[in-house]
Amino acid sequence: MARPQTVAIIGLGLMGGSLAAAVRRKIPKVRVLGISRNRAALRDALRKGWVHEAARTLEAGIPRADFVVLCTPVDTLRASLAKIDRWAKKGTVVTDVGSVKGDVLRWTPKTGFRNIRFIGAHPMAGSHARGFGAAQERLYEGAQTFVIRSEAQSPAAYRKVCSFWQSLGTRVIGVTAREHDRIVAEISHLPHAMAACLVLSAAPKSLLRAASGFKDTTRIAMGHPDVWLPIFQSNRHEILRALKIFEGRIRAFKTALALGKQGVLARLLGGAARKRSQISF
């Protein structure tokens, strides 16, 4: 990328902490500025050498940044962008790692930023764990990153954001906000909800006998509600749409099982096995 001198990372949890480490490893010439209200995370990030400098408020940090990455929960995005716009240098490019995109774009054009150019992004990397303690240098490596395209946006800023995510070793996928939200509803948000429902359905006595199959299937249900509740709320339209399709599959499965329709059951299980085998392990 055309190198910004200072990349500010707002929020030093799992995503922000890992991002700071990745920027240090992959774009060593860039200065990393960590912005967080969490003193312990700032201290640890400085000690690990994952950030060069630290700030506890947007007001203190943002004026020093040439490029900003927001790594806070999705429900804080709107308010944060407004504040960043207030303190940023003219032309500062801002991206993020949020899991839902449509919501942001619904109000972004109306707000009309004064100083910043915002291009949403969503690297498909993560963990059920959270906080700076769970951050890993290689969390983003090999991930796919959605970068959101819209007609209103600056092409130069879009290229800059794509270039940033590519520099970190991720593969950029350009999509509209609507495409994004539909895709993640199917491959992330609905699976999360179903994993949670599976856990809630199992009797405590049964849960004690769980082996690798159940553990893998339900791992993501350990994700913290503080992270996931805002995601579910802001993408509920697409999640409900994906759920409707899923319920149709359950009905087909249930009917086949109840009526002993072996052929239908074989097609469902075989179709799923083949389709799942098309993506890597």
Next chain:
Amino acid sequence: MARPQTVAIIGLGLMGGSLAAAVRRKIPKVRVLGISRNRAALRDALRKGWVHEAARTLEAGIPRADFVVLCTPVDTLRASLAKIDRWAKKGTVVTDVGSVKGDVLRWTPKTGFRNIRFIGAHPMAGSHARGFGAAQERLYEGAQTFVIRSEAQSPAAYRKVCSFWQSLGTRVIGVTAREHDRIVAEISHLPHAMAACLVLSAAPKSLLRAASGFKDTTRIAMGHPDVWLPIFQSNRHEILRALKIFEGRIRAFKTALALGKQGVLARLLGGAARKRSQISF
């Protein structure tokens, strides 16, 4: 265990192949006899030293065995047991690794074995992969093994089977066939079906973007239908029961999401996260 001189393992797929290797490692004094129609698997098992001797039919192998473990798909169990009973030495103890138990017990007492004493077992270990090529020496290590208790069975045979599974480094859990089938419906069969439905629900375009969350959640859907179809059929009563409970959870989730009931959604997600965190990673 009171050591049998020869343990016959019928079926050298993932489960049987791994079992042969485990017996060799953990009970080295015992001779392992592999019985399989699959010539390649027998040859490979001999070459790896996982079996001492090989037989291609029950007729050829069973008379030589002191202890038998059936590792073939659940729908072959009934016919196999009848044949084993025909060729076995008087008093031969037989166990298995099948995923469903109620079905077997429904006809076992009626059949009334002449020579064998059958005690069903189900080690909770496995993989979505199948066949001898997927077998691993340590597949069973640290697993929990259900051993089925019933009033009709011989206490000595039950102890022998428990001792066998303990010798392999698994933890034995004594349950009735009914308890077993209910537990595995909740922690294995229903999750498998839901993983398959999730895969079938995702648009192919979305599937290409899947990351670790989706991959883990749906890994088991890669299981081969030849293995899983008989499991679903023979445990359908308990699976339908578990599915009903699951559907109740989905309805609660859907209503909370559609109506924006944040408190309910937070309780569902938070409850699942806490419950899932109680079992190991």
